[in-house]
Amino acid sequence: MDPTPNRTVPGEGIEADRYVCPDLRVRPDGIDAETQLVGVLGYPVRHSLSPLMHNAAFRHLGLNWVYLAFEVPPESLADAVRGMRALGIRGLNLTIPHKEASLALVDALTPAAQAIGAVNTLFWDEGRLIGDNTDAEGFLRAVRSAGCALGGMALVLGAGGAARAVVYALKSIGCPVVLANRTPERGRALGHALGVEQVLPLTQEALRPLMPQVQLVVNCTPVGMEPDIDTMPDVPLDALPSGAWVCDLVYRPVQTRLLRTAQQRGCLTIDGLGMLVYQGALAFERWTGIPAPLEIMREALVSSTTV
Helix, strand or coil, X not given: CCCCCCCCCCCCCCCHHHHCCHHHHCCCCCCCCCCEXXXXXXXXXXXXXXXXXXXXXXXXXXXXXXXXXXXXXXHHHHHHHHHHHHHCCCEEEECCCCCCHHHHHCCEECHHHHHHCCXXXXXXXXXXXXXXXXXXXXXXXXXXXCCCCCCCEEEXXXXXXXXXXXXXXXXXXXXXEEEEECCHHHHHHHHHHHCXXXXXXXXXXXXXXXXXXXXXXXXXXXXXXXXXXCCCCCCCHHHCCCCCEEEECCCCCCCCHHHHHHXXXXXXXXXXXXXXXXXXXXXXXXXXXXXXXXXXXXXXXXXXXXX
């Protein structure tokens, strides 16, 4: 004789409690048929703090919106964007590894996205899906808000989507830029695309002669991100001049090994939360048309991270 479950969904014979997601039991009020959906696509993406930041902003402003994280492998990106169109999702952020691959999936690009060659935000404009890049402006706002007076030589580490945005931002305000990457060919390709003449290997030996001239180092690689928190880019920080700045775009953890080492060397530092807040605020405004509550967004991030 077949066993009979103790608790079942009527007519199905399925144990109900086994199939109820615990998170649904504590789901916040306010999600209904009118709720507008935005989110982030990445792979991986479970580390993202963007849902905390944006949902805090929506709650603060009383907006019936929700922001979710969608883990989408590269081979499914086109399907995900088609799903955005079909489902009426109001906007998306794109993170690693989708920033460059998404260029061909939109109806039009903003000048920033086109020049950078990477997209981090999708929004609608009169029925057209627009690819934008808020990383560049978000980076400049974050660095300036930290008190760094831009203008001297900047050393950018990496050659991915974030590095493209940072190089574009720095060159747009006249900063001389040197690029360093572990894969020389990819570094040279980015340098050629954005007009960076000096591209070096990301090694102590290659970078040491340059360091006394550098005002700002920006880590645009994932080196040092959780779970590999004991790693850092191979940069001779001890050769930096007095008063130099080190910025790490990694924000999990907030205080990376790179930043801690830079502080021990007497450098001024900028963590990754500032750029996350400012680029997110710009995306928020693209989607909603409402000024973003910056302090609320920052507080949500700070309260959720361990420094």
